[in-house]
Amino acid sequence: MTELRSPLNSKSKGSTAITELTNATGTLAIETPSNFCDLSESEPELRQRSVLDATRKRLITILIIGETGCGKTSLMSLLVNLFRGHGPLELQEWHNKSAESGLSKHQSQTTTATFYTITTKSGLKIQLLDTPGLADTRGIDQDNKHKAEINGAIKEYVTSIDAVLIIANGTVPRLTAATNYTLSVITSMFPRSIIDNIGFIFTNSDLLTLNFDPESLPVELRESKRWLLQNPLAMIGKYRYWSQSPNVDAKQVKKLTNQLTTSYDESVDTLNEWLKWVDERQVQPTKEIDRLYNISMNIEAHIEAALLSLTHSSDERARYRRISENLQNAKKQRKALDDFIAQETAPVWERESSAKVNTICIASNCYGNCHTPCRMPFQNDPADLGCWCLAFGESDGDGDASSKCLKCGHLAQDHRHYHHINIRKPREMSQDTRTKLSNATSEQEQLEIAMQAANQKIKKLGQDAAQTQKTIRSLVNDFNELSISQNFAGHLRSVIQVLELRRKELESKGSTDSDLQLIDESIEKFKKKLDVLTGPWGMSSVATLAKSLVASLSWK
Numbered sequence: 001m002t003e004l005r006s007p008l009n010s011k012s013k014g015s016t017a018i019t020e021l022t023n024a025t026g027t028l029a030i031e032t033p034s035n036f037c038d039l040s041e042s043e044p045e046l047r048q049r050s051v052l053d054a055t056r057k058r059l060i061t062i063l064i065i066g067e068t069g070c071g072k073t074s075l076m077s078l079l080v081n082l083f084r085g086h087g088p089l090e091l092q093e094w095h096n097k098s099a100e101s102g103l104s105k106h107q108s109q110t111t112t113a114t115f116y117t118i119t120t121k122s123g124l125k126i127q128l129l130d131t132p133g134l135a136d137t138r139g140i141d142q143d144n145k146h147k148a149e150i151n152g153a154i155k156e157y158v159t160s161i162d163a164v165l166i167i168a169n170g171t172v173p174r175l176t177a178a179t180n181y182t183l184s185v186i187t188s189m190f191p192r193s194i195i196d197n198i199g200f201i202f203t204n205s206d207l208l209t210l211n212f213d214p215e216s217l218p219v220e221l222r223e224s225k226r227w228l229l230q231n232p233l234a235m236i237g238k239y240r241y242w243s244q245s246p247n248v249d250a251k252q253v254k255k256l257t258n259q260l261t262t263s264y265d266e267s268v269d270t271l272n273e274w275l276k277w278v279d280e281r282q283v284q285p286t287k288e289i290d291r292l293y294n295i296s297m298n299i300e301a302h303i304e305a306a307l308l309s310l311t312h313s314s315d316e317r318a319r320y321r322r323i324s325e326n327l328q329n330a331k332k333q334r335k336a337l338d339d340f341i342a343q344e345t346a347p348v349w350e351r352e353s354s355a356k357v358n359t360i361c362i363a364s365n366c367y368g369n370c371h372t373p374c375r376m377p378f379q380n381d382p383a384d385l386g387c388w389c390l391a392f393g394e395s396d397g398d399g400d401a402s403s404k405c406l407k408c409g410h411l412a413q414d415h416r417h418y419h420h421i422n423i424r425k426p427r428e429m430s431q432d433t434r435t436k437l438s439n440a441t442s443e444q445e446q447l448e449i450a451m452q453a454a455n456q457k458i459k460k461l462g463q464d465a466a467q468t469q470k471t472i473r474s475l476v477n478d479f480n481e482l483s484i485s486q487n488f489a490g491h492l493r494s495v496i497q498v499l500e501l502r503r504k505e506l507e508s509k510g511s512t513d514s515d516l517q518l519i520d521e522s523i524e525k526f527k528k529k530l531d532v533l534t535g536p537w538g539m540s541s542v543a544t545l546a547k548s549l550v551a552s553l554s555w556k
Helices: 072-083 140-157 177-189 192-197 233-243 250-280 287-327 333-345 382-388 431-439 443-482 488-508 513-533 540-553
Strands: 002-005 016-023 026-033 036-039 059-066 114-119 125-130 163-169 198-203 225-229 348-361 369-371 415-425
Touching: 059 072, 059 140, 059 250, 072 114, 072 125, 072 163, 072 198, 072 233, 072 250, 125 140, 140 177, 140 287, 163 177, 163 192, 163 250, 177 287, 192 198, 192 287, 198 250, 225 250, 233 250, 287 333, 287 348, 287 415, 287 443, 287 513, 333 443, 369 415, 382 415, 431 443, 443 488, 443 513, 488 513
Parallel strands: 059 125, 059 163, 163 198, 198 225
Antiparallel strands: 002 036, 002 114, 016 026, 114 125, 348 369, 348 415
16 A cells, blocks of 8 residues: 655645546546545555565654755655565656646755655555755745745654655765755754664765765764665656667667666665665654754744844944934034933834744834734745735735735735744833933033943843843754754855855846845845854854944043
8 A cells, every 4th residue: 555645735725635646657536635645555556565675664764855856756756666566667657746846856846745655565664755855946945945844744744763865966076055055954954863864875876977975975974874876767768768669679678678677676786775774773753853943943033033133233333323422522412412311212122932923024124013923833934924824915825925915015025933023112211310310410410421321221232132142042052952963053054055056056047136136135144144143152243232332432
């Protein structure tokens, strides 16, 4: 029996759906829970024994992950064929038609995490989770959506895992920026407890054609088990075409058959070695994967809040600097004192934690709480908010990242699902400062009191920034203790690297200035996030800011 599930199709409605599993001979459609297909092994063609060796385990769960276009789904399809007992001339493409994007190989052709269950004639149950490709050229938001898909599928269907299988192209000599980013995502998604369960299959390669240098892998993955595979499924289409061509004689057909059979036999040997390794792995629970994902989302939210705080700090710096200069200018001192009092009592926007998920705007100088609380399941992709969140109207699923918010007017790409909410808080001058100003016997004394209060405000600004950084550091430490990479900042650097790669690709293709500007804005955004995590005290820019503020407000 073979089952297929695509658990996170956000546009599916209701509990059942008609889905299609296609092969070379046709399509079988079955009504089952959303995107769930069942091919019964009671059919005559499905009664063959598995080609692969028997295992000690009776249940094996595999997560297949890798860069866009590396051949994950093709490998999964080969495994289905072999577990179902198909010989070299019986190979068929098995895939979830509804999960295909129809896009180019540089854009993930698997749009949803798809869960396959294969029960062999001997009773072995194999669960394969085929995931959308990472390093998608449609952008980081698309990858974030794919990560949410992967985590959601694991959370919904997989309580434990036997192995994580990373698929990579063996013809590439060294890590490209896209591959490096993919591995960065992988090592940040999985806990260190699972490191012994991670293996690589390098596609399109054997010992004579392998170009990949394993020393270019991240240090954490260099000891991972590796296999080489020339997938015979990549040959079967051309074999069938040429074997039926009137221009190919029997001798040539025999040669093609031998080539296909040799590739098939070598693949069976390789996958038997891999299956033996899987059989020896200790089963790992998946709850830490979900915990890591939630921590990373929490870090992102806190970094956004920190960047908002930095923006406020910069604005306050400019205002206090003007006040400072005017307090020292005899002609402007009176107005400067009034400005100081107004500044001390001006309301301020802050972002506070919330028990519920809210759709909030993160556009510059916008503090919109656009849908609070939002009753949608947590969404990591702004396009999904534009599609389904009521802040963007009744879209019936046809919205996207360019949808306009009915409340604040900004696009969905400037909105996030956060456990935070924007609060406009009134401010009152401290009673001590108010009393001192009231009791001052001269304007000069008032000016000195205002200057002292300004310096205290700057000190408080630095303390608040340090506390924000402390919270972020605590979350990052939790993340680093769990993850394989142990380096959240390193992951941000990989994001920047792949964005810079995409910019070069767009530039070489003559893309419009607006397209390049969007990439530039994303790069700048991630560089600011990285700055929050780096420096002598992490938020080095805040420390520098506080020092410069004190210096600028000191008496000359």
